[in-house]
Amino acid sequence: MITLIHLLLxxxxxxxxxxxxxxxxxxxxxxxIVFSAGQSISYTIILQLFAAPDVLLAxxxxxxxxxxxxxxxxxxxxxxFDGGGGSE
Amino acid sequence: MxxxxxxxxxxxxxxxxxxxxxxxxxxxxPAKELKPIGLFYIENxxxxxxxxKSPEAVTAIVWxxxxxxxxxxxxxxxxxxxxxxxxxxxxxxxPAGKEAKxxxxxxxxxxxxxxxxxxxxxxxxxxxxxxxxGGGFQGGSTLAVAPLLLIPVFSVTRLVSAGITSKRxxxxxxxxxxxxxxxxxxxxxxxxxxTSNLSFYPAEIGGELISGSLFFYNIFEYLAVGSxxxxxxxxxxxxxxxxRREIEKEVGT
Numbered sequence: 001m002i003t004l005i006h007l008l009l010x011x012x013x014x015x016x017x018x019x020x021x022x023x024x025x026x027x028x029x030x031x032x033i034v035f036s037a038g039q040s041i042s043y044t045i046i047l048q049l050f051a052a053p054d055v056l057l058a059x060x061x062x063x064x065x066x067x068x069x070x071x072x073x074x075x076x077x078x079x080x081f082d083g084g085g086g087s088e
Numbered sequence: 089m090x091x092x093x094x095x096x097x098x099x100x101x102x103x104x105x106x107x108x109x110x111x112x113x114x115x116x117x118p119a120k121e122l123k124p125i126g127l128f129y130i131e132n133x134x135x136x137x138x139x140x141k142s143p144e145a146v147t148a149i150v151w152x153x154x155x156x157x158x159x160x161x162x163x164x165x166x167x168x169x170x171x172x173x174x175x176x177x178x179x180x181x182x183p184a185g186k187e188a189k190x191x192x193x194x195x196x197x198x199x200x201x202x203x204x205x206x207x208x209x210x211x212x213x214x215x216x217x218x219x220x221x222g223g224g225f226q227g228g229s230t231l232a233v234a235p236l237l238l239i240p241v242f243s244v245t246r247l248v249s250a251g252i253t254s255k256r257x258x259x260x261x262x263x264x265x266x267x268x269x270x271x272x273x274x275x276x277x278x279x280x281x282x283t284s285n286l287s288f289y290p291a292e293i294g295g296e297l298i299s300g301s302l303f304f305y306n307i308f309e310y311l312a313v314g315s316x317x318x319x320x321x322x323x324x325x326x327x328x329x330x331x332r333r334e335i336e337k338e339v340g341t
Contacts, residue, residue: 010107017103021096053221054146057213061229066317069236073324 005049012045027082029075037068129153141291142218142299150223151305155283159272162309166265169316173258176323176331190243199241206234214310218299224309231310232317244325257319264312271304 019039026032040063047056110116122130132138133148140148150158190196214227238247275284289300 014100014103017099018096021099025092054223054226057222057226058229061226061233065233065236066229069321070324077328 009046009049012042012049016042016046029080029082030072032082033068033071033075036071037064040064040067140285140299140302141297142302144218144220144222146221147218147223147302147306148299151302152283152285152300155272155285155301155305158305159268159283162265162268162312165313165316166261169261169320172320173254173323176326190246191241195241199237203234203238206237207231210234210310210314214306215303217306218302219297224306225313227306227310228313229317231314232321235318236321239321239325244322244327247322252318252322254319254322257315257322261312261315261319264308264315267308268305268312271301271308 016039019035019042023032023035023039026035040060043063044056044060047053047059129145129149133140133145134143140152142148142152210227210230210233212227213222213230214224217223217227235247235252272283275288276282278288280287283301285300285302289304290298291300292298
């Protein structure tokens with residue numbers, strides 16, 4: 001039997017795959033970080049549907065907040081665009 | 089661009105197909121009944137003989153049944169932050185002289201309100217960690233998001249001149265970690281085992297359920313994680329010239 005939870009689960013998982021793919025192929029690193037945060041948000045939906053709010057609370061603060069901010073700091077120390085765009 | 093989306097569609101189709109195959113061949117069936125160890129925690133975390141007097145089974149496992157693991161885990165986190173901080177120079181790289189203005193009044197006012205909300209939510213996550221989902225680490229990492237917002241909006245200089253220096257944060261974190269260690273060690277003085285919970289700590293104070301040591305662990309972990317992350321962010325957002333000056337001073341060029 002398929003319930004709403006199953007549908008939401010599959011939607012969130014597919015959304016996470018889309019975000020991961022976009023984050024990997026994106027040349028603009030800031031945009032890639034935003035996609036990575038989107039992937040984290042869809043994972044939090046999955047964690048909520050699995051009834052694991054303890055993991056969710058740690059995951060959302062670290063993966064959306066702290067991890068993204070750390071990466072923004074790192075990108076600000078290097079170049080924003082990935083792959084030789086002749087910017088050297 | 090079109091090639092990028094074609095690959096994405098192929099990946100999605102493969103995922104859906106493999107999910108359908110797995111579910112129709114019943115290769116990966118979900119468990120229908122509870123495992124005995126899970127049943128034990130559900131029956132004992134609040135009721136039962138081996139109780140931790142906590143309605144929140146996860147916190148009871150993390151800080152009571154598997155308390156020693158978590159103590160060592162906190163030690164690992166402590167060492168990780170120590171390692172992170174030692175990459176930066178611990179000599180106070182206070183951004184002196186340089187005035188940073190921060191963003192506009194609108195974003196500053198909005199950030200003030202949001203930061204206050206984040207701090208109160210994180211406190212509620214940590215202090216109710218023994219009653220509702222959440223706990224020290226969760227609350228602490230939520231607390232660390234507030235300075236993360238404040239640093240770009242108000243600039244580091246404002247934060248440092250308001251008294252939030254990395255040295256103080258490191259001291260606060262070390263004090264909180266020491267308190268975690270003391271909470272674990274205190275029962276030993278009475279001849280009980282390390283990280284004993286209800287045989288040493290009271291389950292209630294003044295009619296309020298605090299679940300023995302869980303409440304104290306959550307508070308101290310909250311402070312340790314929050315101040316540790318904030319210290320790292322303060323170091324990360326220090327102006328690059330300050331570091332360059334420090335390095336040049338040491339190299340002597």
